[in-house]
Amino acid sequence: MRPLLEVKDVSRFFGGLAAVMDVSFSVYPGEIVGLIGPNGAGKTTLFNVINGFYKPSKGDIYFKEKKISGLKPHQICKLGIARTFQVVKPLQRMSVMDNVLASAFLRVKSKTEARERAEEILRFTGLYDDRDKLSKGLPLGKRKRLEIARALATGPELLLLDESFAGLNPTELNESIEIIKKIRDSGITILIIEHHMKVIMSISDRIVVLNYGEKIAEGTPQEIANNPVVVEAYLGEAVDA
Amino acid sequence: MKRYAPYLILGIMAILPLIGLSTYMLHILIMVIMWSVIGMAWNLLGGYCGQVSFGHAAFFGVGAYTAGILYYKLGVSAWWGVPLSVLILVVEALIIGFICLRLRGPFFALATLAMGEVMRVTAENLRDFTQGSLGIMLKERTWVEKTWYYYIILLIAAVSFVVVKKVIESRLGYYFVAIREDQDAAESLGINTTLYKTIALCISAVLTGLAGAFYTNYMGYIDPEVVFALHDISIVTIMVVMVGGVATFWGPVVGSVIMVLLAEFIRSLPRLGSAHQTLFGILLIVIIIFLPNGIVGDFPKIKRIFGFGRRS
Numbered sequence: 377m378r379p380l381l382e383v384k385d386v387s388r389f390f391g392g393l394a395a396v397m398d399v400s401f402s403v404y405p406g407e408i409v410g411l412i413g414p415n416g417a418g419k420t421t422l423f424n425v426i427n428g429f430y431k432p433s434k435g436d437i438y439f440k441e442k443k444i445s446g447l448k449p450h451q452i453c454k455l456g457i458a459r460t461f462q463v464v465k466p467l468q469r470m471s472v473m474d475n476v477l478a479s480a481f482l483r484v485k486s487k488t489e490a491r492e493r494a495e496e497i498l499r500f501t502g503l504y505d506d507r508d509k510l511s512k513g514l515p516l517g518k519r520k521r522l523e524i525a526r527a528l529a530t531g532p533e534l535l536l537l538d539e540s541f542a543g544l545n546p547t548e549l550n551e552s553i554e555i556i557k558k559i560r561d562s563g564i565t566i567l568i569i570e571h572h573m574k575v576i577m578s579i580s581d582r583i584v585v586l587n588y589g590e591k592i593a594e595g596t597p598q599e600i601a602n603n604p605v606v607v608e609a610y611l612g613e614a615v616d617a
Numbered sequence: 618m619k620r621y622a623p624y625l626i627l628g629i630m631a632i633l634p635l636i637g638l639s640t641y642m643l644h645i646l647i648m649v650i651m652w653s654v655i656g657m658a659w660n661l662l663g664g665y666c667g668q669v670s671f672g673h674a675a676f677f678g679v680g681a682y683t684a685g686i687l688y689y690k691l692g693v694s695a696w697w698g699v700p701l702s703v704l705i706l707v708v709e710a711l712i713i714g715f716i717c718l719r720l721r722g723p724f725f726a727l728a729t730l731a732m733g734e735v736m737r738v739t740a741e742n743l744r745d746f747t748q749g750s751l752g753i754m755l756k757e758r759t760w761v762e763k764t765w766y767y768y769i770i771l772l773i774a775a776v777s778f779v780v781v782k783k784v785i786e787s788r789l790g791y792y793f794v795a796i797r798e799d800q801d802a803a804e805s806l807g808i809n810t811t812l813y814k815t816i817a818l819c820i821s822a823v824l825t826g827l828a829g830a831f832y833t834n835y836m837g838y839i840d841p842e843v844v845f846a847l848h849d850i851s852i853v854t855i856m857v858v859m860v861g862g863v864a865t866f867w868g869p870v871v872g873s874v875i876m877v878l879l880a881e882f883i884r885s886l887p888r889l890g891s892a893h894q895t896l897f898g899i900l901l902i903v904i905i906i907f908l909p910n911g912i913v914g915d916f917p918k919i920k921r922i923f924g925f926g927r928r929s
Contacts, residue, residue: 427805449801449804450805453807458806467798477791478806481791482806482807
């Protein structure tokens with residue numbers, strides 16, 4: 377099968393610091409791929425490179441076999457990659473509805489169509505009852521979900537989720553997991569950064585592990601959980617249970 | 618009812634000159650309408666799209682000088698400046714946008730402020746082209762009566778209102794506000810922020826310049842100090858919108874009524890009159906502290922304050 381997203385030997389330097397170093401991996405259609413690693417491992421930087429906010433210092437990124445590194449974020453979004461932000465960026469003084477509506481205009485030109493699409497997505501993500509609220513008034517859990525709703529409204533084939541579960545309470549967590557699974561079932565491929573191990577282990581098909589900007593492991597959740605290098609990166613040393 | 622308010626107001630405005638207003642009153646009304654146009658134009662860029670410009674005099678002045686130079690150099694009626702300025706202003710907006718729109722927030726504001734001053738100094742020094750500080754004087758005004766000027770600026774205002782409303786209610790409007798709220802988020806949602814900021818700037822520049830071209834015809838005299846003025850044009854433009862209400866349809870209109878009347882009132886005060894800039898400054902501070910969303914934006918708050926006052 378051909379990969380949907382191919383990250384090839386990508387490095388990104390900030391001055392002398394290598395935030396991402398020679399990372400390569402592929403994401404195949406229909407998968408949920410987890411991207412994990414300790415704080416500062418370069419996960420968000422890698423998202424910013426894929427999404428076009430940063431150009432890779434070295435290496436290339438291919439989406440559906442087309443080179444996308446060097447394109448602007450809005451062009452990459454148009455091609456079918458949408459993302460959410462770890463530090464949520466709701467369009468604060470716009471209602472929840474308008475947030476999603478502004479994104480929905482990417483694929484449809486008429487306002488009626490965009491509104492229908494936005495309503496459908498708000499129902500899907502469980503935000504329909506909050507549609508008229510200003511997005512700055514939403515609690516964190518819903519703002520995280522609004523990020524997802526907005527990204528979905530752009531009609532992506534690949535969704536990049538940056539810690540969409542951080543700071544959620546257990547109920548919200550379960551709701552969000554259900555939403556992620558539903559998104560996958562609707563045919564959208566997902567690349568997800570997450571610190572919540574239980575979540576990432578249960579929803580990912582494969583996991584890529586970064587540490588100090590380098591890829592240290594890749595495999596199924598089972599393999600990753602038993603990988604001594606990964607355990608060491610997280611805990612400092614291997615422990616016998 | 619609310620839907621018909623614009624038509625109602627336009628109707629009333631259209632009848633006003635027929636009831637025999639004094640020349641002075643008509644002049645005040647013309648100024649109010651002209652400032653509404655400039656305010657609406659600025660509001661589109663600064664209020665909705667979030668790109669706060671401190672240099673709208675650059676557009677006002679170029680509009681004014683397009684009309685003035687057509688008359689002075691080519692000997693055609695300065696009214697041709699009104700349609701022609703559209704073209705010239707788009708070009709100017711593209712150039713200024715190319716320079717300034719890559720900057721964000723306060724840096725954009727400072728860059729536009731600089732552009733306004735650059736335009737003024739240029740106009741002062743290109744003496745062969747603009748007559749420099751001598752200015753350009755129209756030898757004969759089209760009409761002695763002010764009524765026709767009134768109707769022309771009213772038409773320009775009506776068109777501006779419709780343009781701004783249509784734009785804001787369309788896809789463009791959502792994009793503008795998205796850019797204002799978070800440019801990175803907007804970009805990641807597939808919005809070509811550079812393109813849409815440029816569109817906002819172009820529309821804003823054209824509408825401002827139309828008011829400038831009208832100004833030349835109406836006043837019959839322009840010089841760089843007046844039409845490219847930082848304090849009397851660029852800053853007053855911002856004040857009109859701030860006082861009236863940023864990112865509201867009626868804010869610029871309400872703001873221009875208040876600002877023009879207030880300016881006339883303060884200037885007529887003995888002694889204090891010459892300090893009108895100072896008084897404007899104080900007013901702006903008060904507005905920003907107590908009514909950050911302007912009179913239209915904070916109207917519920919105003920009602921509450923006065924309602925509360927009555928009860929106690």
